[in-house]
C-alpha cells in the first residue's frame with residue numbers, strides 16, 4: 001500500500017500530482033493522508049516519530065517511510081517506469097533532476113524566508129527586511145522557472161505532466177503570498193493554467209481545494 005502525507009497547497013503537491021499521474025497510467029492507487037499544518041498535526045509525537053523533520057510530504061510504502069521530495073519522485077519514477085515521470089536517457093534525466101533539486105533546495109527555501117521570516121530573524125524590523133529581500137530573490141527564481149517552462153509543449157517533458165509541472169504550479173501559487181502577481185509572468189501563468197487542466201493534476205488540485213488565487217493586490 002502507498003500512502004502520502006500531504007498538506008493543501010504545500011510542496012507535497014509535487015508527489016501528490018505524481019501519484020495521480022501514476023494512478024492514471026497504471027491503475028495503482030494510493031491513500032491520501034491529510035496533515036493540517038495550521039493545527040500542528042506535523043508536530044505531534046506520532047508524526048515526529050515518522051518524520052523527525054516535522055514536514056510534509058511523507059511517502060509510506062508498505063509501512064516503510066520515505067521523506068524528501070526529490071527522493072520520493074525518484075522512487076515513484078523507478079517503481080512505475082511505465083508512467084514516464086522522468087526522462088530515461090542518462091543526460092536528460094540528470095538535467096531533469098538538476099532542475100527538480102534546484103526548485104527544492106533554492107527556490108523553495110527562498111520562499112520559506114518570505115512566508116516564515118520569524119524563523120530567520122528576531123526583531124520585527126529584521127523580519128521585514130528578510131521578507132523583502134527574499135521576495136525579490138524569489139521573483140528571480142520564478143523568472144528562471146518561466147524561462148525553463150518556455151519550452152513546455154504542452155508540459156515540461158512534452159505530452160504528459162510530471163513533477164516539474166506540479167512544482168512550477170506550486171511555486172507560482174506561492175508567489176502570490178510574496179506579492180508577485182502571476183499576470184506579471186504571463187507565459188509562466190499561461191503554462192500553469194494549462195498544467196492545472198491536465199486530468200491527474202486537476203484531481204490533486206480538487207482534493208487539496210487549491211487554485212491559483214493567492215495574489216491579492218495591495219489596497
Ligand SMILES: N[C@@H](CCC(=O)N[C@@H](CS)C(=O)NCC(=O)O)C(=O)O
Pocket residue numbers: 010011012037042054055056057067068069070104
Ligand atoms: N526538503 C523538504 C522540504 C519539505 C517542506 O519544506 N515541507 C513544508 C511544506 S512546503 C512543511 O512541511 N513545513 C512545515 C514546517 O516546517 O513546520 C522536502 O523536499 O520534502
